[in-house]
Amino acid sequence: MGKKTTIYDIAEKLNITAATVSRALNGNSKISEKTRKLVNDTAKEMNYEQNKLALALKSGKSFNVGVIVPRIDTNFFASVIRGIEDELHPNGYHVIICQTHDQENLEIENINSLLNAQVDGILMSISNSKLETNQHFQKLLKKGVPLIFFDRKKDIAGVSSVTIDDFKGAYEATQHLIDQGCKRIAHYSSNRDILIFKNRYLGYKQAIIDNGLEFDETLVIETISKIIEGRKITKQLLAMKNPPDAIFSVSDFTALGAIEEIKAHGLKIPEDISVVGFSNEPFTRFMELSISSVDQSPIEMGRISAQVFLEEANNSKKIKSEKQVVLSPELIIRDSSLKSKVLVDN
Amino acid sequence: MGKKTTIYDIAEKLNITAATVSRALNGNSKISEKTRKLVNDTAKEMNYEQNKLALALKSGKSFNVGVIVPRIDTNFFASVIRGIEDELHPNGYHVIICQTHDQENLEIENINSLLNAQVDGILMSISNSKLETNQHFQKLLKKGVPLIFFDRKKDIAGVSSVTIDDFKGAYEATQHLIDQGCKRIAHYSSNRDILIFKNRYLGYKQAIIDNGLEFDETLVIETISKIIEGRKITKQLLAMKNPPDAIFSVSDFTALGAIEEIKAHGLKIPEDISVVGFSNEPFTRFMELSISSVDQSPIEMGRISAQVFLEEANNSKKIKSEKQVVLSPELIIRDSSLKSKVLVDN
DNA sequence: CTGTTAGCGCGTTCAC
């Protein structure tokens, strides 16, 4: 059945050679207007369609890019991917999705697999695992395949990245809590080998210090981004003899867990304890007690990552100019941290 | 720099032929254990990696499948894609993502584009547009490329599909509202050219009729899945002289809009008006006033879609046996429709 | 067991 028609088929029908067909189809200048039209017409007639695979093999460009994320079914990553696809599609690229489930072995496997598939570049957020191997990244660089980190990055020479200013986002969130009168602010952190979490920690710490408050390391807790974990550590925190009056979390999910636990203890938010999360996941807005959070403009982040890739792809020969794009975070103040309603202007 | 090493490179180094290398690498039975080991070792040594593109051109299998969705940054579609990727990755397939933004021209373009990329199959949810062309689907069938619809499907001979029993989901949701004592139940519908919306409408209608309630067509409103649209139509509904006492919406987003609008009018949920949505988006659970909804088990739907594809891909020669998988929906009862707290068992 | 040849579909030299 559906045998695909090639340029040879149409060449044969027209008693010309495949090369001529190829030239006509690609708008080569030195071809007679007559045969060009003839070729184009019969091509359409025979439902000819270019086999991009053959083109890719020949040219070395597959027009596929790989996108590697921990998982796709979270609003942040799905939105970044949306941005990437929106930007790359008009440029003729396809987006191949891979998930690491935060396992480094899968991260390595995915990179190899994409490499074998001859992708023209890889855009990724690194997995949250403690291993310290950069070999798989170096391999990409050696092969000259553009690599762009978004959000979760490592500092590697020659690798571009697109992130938000996590330090600033954390600093502003913490400052906001301090402005609301909070004095003992806990910080729910995560694996600080990953720069975004390290920077959020540093921003938090700096704001505490700049405001002359006491920095208490016991209020910094490392956890993973799950509601249940948020509940767990909050329960522990509330059992302290001197519990915090605010929580700044690097994750909206742990922030949500915190809120659930705080309520379960009969405490009031934000009066007794204020809460600010990070990522501006959709649910933070929809909740009756909406959660303050730091927006990372994920779609924008995706678009820009794609643009950085396109630049590198087009400058292939030139010096590998690593580019570090830093977007500005936006603190969204909502019910969970707004004690004085007077301040609201919207 | 990073020139990729081919089987010719390693053949040259070993003074054998490329074919032998290929055989050795692929575990061909008739090859001496000695040269096999030799080849494998030097392959590793030279960092050889198979070029899947050449393989694809030769074999006609790209080990890429296309997934087309209206948009990726919604929990439902992201979760389906997660399920697809989880299932296809271990089988060596890559997943290429395309978005239609609910525009049929983009749907057609994406199919053509994926076809040119020689994908081994396409899994998709059709776009919500009113056009009636099936040509692009027929084209796939003619070319023998497996096509699988998930969720938003059309009935086309030869095309498999994976959906939930939308009729049942809608029927149960409506029955639940009736059980709660509701008598005038509005239905927020959508483009009923798409079967899932048609079937939800039919399930709703049947439940009304089976319970001997009056079926009022003016309570059926067609809209699109946006919060703001939910607010709009709810405002109109509340202005009726005989407003409804319940709303069953095919979308969680319009359900959310409805809730916002109902509250803005000072009415109580679920006492004055009960609300049930559809899809079980995450925010429905997290809200203080949680929203009842019908779960579609999207990850499972993705996994099964992938399995159906795998079956078809492996039975390529046999009769095109279209397979219609129908999953069972699950009604999740939450605050927005539960008047009698006594009934709660969880 | 291994070498030779050929072809997947395309674009691109180099001639004419």
Next chain:
DNA sequence: GTGAACGCGCTAACAG
């Protein structure tokens, strides 16, 4: 302007 020949990297068919 167009044809002939070649190569991208790989595997399968046919030798031997």
